[in-house]
Amino acid sequence: MKFKILILCMTIxxxxxxxAADSSAPTQEVKANDPAKALTFFVTSEGVGKGxxxxxxxxxxxxxxxxxxxxxxxxxxxxxxxxxxxxxxQPAVNARDRIGKGPWYNVKGVVVAKDIASLHxxxxxxxxLGNNLSRTTALTEKGESVKGAGDKPNQxxxxx
Numbered sequence: 001m002k003f004k005i006l007i008l009c010m011t012i013x014x015x016x017x018x019x020a021a022d023s024s025a026p027t028q029e030v031k032a033n034d035p036a037k038a039l040t041f042f043v044t045s046e047g048v049g050k051g052x053x054x055x056x057x058x059x060x061x062x063x064x065x066x067x068x069x070x071x072x073x074x075x076x077x078x079x080x081x082x083x084x085x086x087x088x089x090q091p092a093v094n095a096r097d098r099i100g101k102g103p104w105y106n107v108k109g110v111v112v113a114k115d116i117a118s119l120h121x122x123x124x125x126x127x128x129l130g131n132n133l134s135r136t137t138a139l140t141e142k143g144e145s146v147k148g149a150g151d152k153p154n155q156x157x158x159x160x
Contacts, residue, residue: 040105043138
């Protein structure tokens with residue numbers, strides 16, 4: 001079975017759009033004329049073509065930026081949701097520190113997480129509320145679901 005190495009991509013800054021949706025209600029949709037303007041989160045629709053060799057954080061970020069540009073959302077700064085370890089004297093990088101404060105919206109304008117605390121479930125109360133990441137909301141930049149368990153073929157392998 002061949003897996004695609006996919007990446008979670010997120011903008012580092014909250015969008016400046018004014019949304020008609022209540023960001024505290026994760027299932028609300030954004031009322032934007034152009035879905036690309038609302039897009040601040042996606043799972044890549046394709047890998048970089050070299051397996052898990054993403055070219056480091058810079059290569060993964062460039063891949064996110066490239067795919068976002070193709071769908072009209074390249075005017076934002078995109079980051080791969082990836083961490084690194086300390087290596088060759090370079091400090092470790094935490095994915096959480098690279099992605100800003102949110103909120104994050106998928107290509108259809110649905111809130112997947114309203115802020116960093118809800119994305120990670122920072123407290124027990126916030127964890128109970130949860131984020132809105134699911135198979136139906138963690139979409140690619142093209143608005144497609146990622147083929148996973150139960151799909152034929154199961155082609156996913158998402159790095160986070």
